[in-house]
Amino acid sequence: MLALSGSSYASPETIVPGVLWYDTSSNVLSSHGGGILKEGNTYYWFGEYMDSDPNNVLPVYEGHVTHQFVANTCYSSIDFVHWTFENNVLTQQASGDLGPGRVVERPKVIYNDLTGQYVMYMHIDSSMYDDNRVGVATCPTVNGNYTYLGGFWPLGNRSGDMTLFKDDDGKGYLLSNNGLSGINIYELTDDYLDVNSLATLVRKPGAEAPAMFKAGGTYYLLCSDSSWWTPNDNFYFTATSITGRWSTSKDFTPDSTNTWASQTTYVQPIQGSVSTTYVFMADRWNEWDFGNSMYIFLPLIVDGTTLTVDWYDEWTLDAETGEWAPVECTASTIHVESIVCSTVPIPRSQGMSYGEVTVTIYDDCGDRVVGAEVTGTFTGDFNETLTETTDDSGVVVLTTTTGFKQPSYTFCVDNVSHATLSYDPNDNTETCESY
Ligand code: GAL
Numbered sequence: 001m002l003a004l005s006g007s008s009y010a011s012p013e014t015i016v017p018g019v020l021w022y023d024t025s026s027n028v029l030s031s032h033g034g035g036i037l038k039e040g041n042t043y044y045w046f047g048e049y050m051d052s053d054p055n056n057v058l059p060v061y062e063g064h065v066t067h068q069f070v071a072n073t074c075y076s077s078i079d080f081v082h083w084t085f086e087n088n089v090l091t092q093q094a095s096g097d098l099g100p101g102r103v104v105e106r107p108k109v110i111y112n113d114l115t116g117q118y119v120m121y122m123h124i125d126s127s128m129y130d131d132n133r134v135g136v137a138t139c140p141t142v143n144g145n146y147t148y149l150g151g152f153w154p155l156g157n158r159s160g161d162m163t164l165f166k167d168d169d170g171k172g173y174l175l176s177n178n179g180l181s182g183i184n185i186y187e188l189t190d191d192y193l194d195v196n197s198l199a200t201l202v203r204k205p206g207a208e209a210p211a212m213f214k215a216g217g218t219y220y221l222l223c224s225d226s227s228w229w230t231p232n233d234n235f236y237f238t239a240t241s242i243t244g245r246w247s248t249s250k251d252f253t254p255d256s257t258n259t260w261a262s263q264t265t266y267v268q269p270i271q272g273s274v275s276t277t278y279v280f281m282a283d284r285w286n287e288w289d290f291g292n293s294m295y296i297f298l299p300l301i302v303d304g305t306t307l308t309v310d311w312y313d314e315w316t317l318d319a320e321t322g323e324w325a326p327v328e329c330t331a332s333t334i335h336v337e338s339i340v341c342s343t344v345p346i347p348r349s350q351g352m353s354y355g356e357v358t359v360t361i362y363d364d365c366g367d368r369v370v371g372a373e374v375t376g377t378f379t380g381d382f383n384e385t386l387t388e389t390t391d392d393s394g395v396v397v398l399t400t401t402t403g404f405k406q407p408s409y410t411f412c413v414d415n416v417s418h419a420t421l422s423y424d425p426n427d428n429t430e431t432c433e434s435y
Pocket of ligand 1: 227
């Protein structure tokens with residue numbers, strides 16, 4: 001259930017990226033760096049448990065920190081919107097790979113048709129991130145207590161951020177950052193408990209957070225760059241076969257949005273009676289308060305072999321039909337977003353200047369407001385009240401009619417009015433500004 005207390009959205013049936021999410025028991029939903037397994041019409045979401053307990057924060061080095069392994073969680077949902085807590089499917093052990101002070105990240109689960117086992121792979125590490133192994137756990141039921149089998153370096157390679165992919169023919173693949181040149185794609189053994197061979201290397205030094213999905217006849221591999229918990233512009237590769245050849249990489253969000261301030265985690269197709277929506281799942285980490293890390297779920301558009309993820313404050317997903325739609329925000333109030341004060345020298349005036357302020361008006365949907373009448377007063381070296389109407393950028397520039405030598409002044413917005421929207425000064429970022 002993704003729309004929540006604290007959010008300004010009314011409907012609880014929608015997906016709201018970037019706010020805290022709660023499960024169906026109203027507890028904070030904690031499933032980071034995770035993945036989805038679909039069984040029947042139920043989606044199971046596995047991920048890392050993270051909370052705000054300072055005792056769970058481990059120093060790494062140079063100011064970096066991480067969250068110690070407490071548990072891998074499992075939630076379930078039919079509609080991909082309301083999530084029910086199932087179980088902490090793997091929990092901290094007294095010692096060893098899953099012991100206190102250890103790092104366990106990006107758990108993924110696939111079902112093995114031959115053995116009837118659910119197989120979980122995860123990134124296993126020390127608190128210094130110098131262990132770089134992949135760990136395996138199994139369970140005969142999807143949401144039961146998984147048994148940890150151990151960790152290894154696949155074919156002797158270091159293994160950082162990872163994911164699993166199960167192809168239509170039942171073949172399983174492990175994709176993992178090899179610490180050096182890119183993402184290694186390994187074919188798993190028939191029982192999925194080990195790797196068989198290296199299918200290919202998708203070359204891109206530093207590529208992390210791999211997520212693979214298939215649409216039509218094309219395989220897509222999404223990755224991030226490496227910048228710890230800080231987001232960067234993520235990218236994707238395409239290929240018509242897993243062994244390659246893989247394309248060069250392209251971004252799927254607009255430049256410098258840093259993937260809408262998030263890091264790729266997984267892509268889940270929601271195949272319905274009418275169409276398929278590909279849900280881009282990402283984490284907006286909060287390394288100062290891991291329990292306040294947010295999920296960014298957005299519709300991923302596949303057009304030919306081009307991927308795009310646009311931002312929606314709120315959107316709906318119908319898991320039955322496979323359709324999605326944006327929820328349009330209807331503005332009702334306006335407020336002052338910013339005031340910038342300056343002066344304008346008056347030519348041939350022996351150092352006199354006008355006072356000038358730029359005021360920007362936004363509505364409560366976060367859009368700039370055209371045609372708002374802004375009235376404000378200059379005090380100090382000036383004493384003038386002026387009114388102007390915002391332009392296409394939601395901006396007014398108010399310039400005094402009198403000059404002053406090296407003026408110092410305060411400007412306050414007295415009122416903002418608009419034909420249909422009401423002024424809410426409580427929403428103002430600032431009301432007065434001094435120069
Ligand atoms: C990220 C990685 C996360 C976590 C983090 C630690 O790059 O994707 O899973 O390992 O670094 O700083």
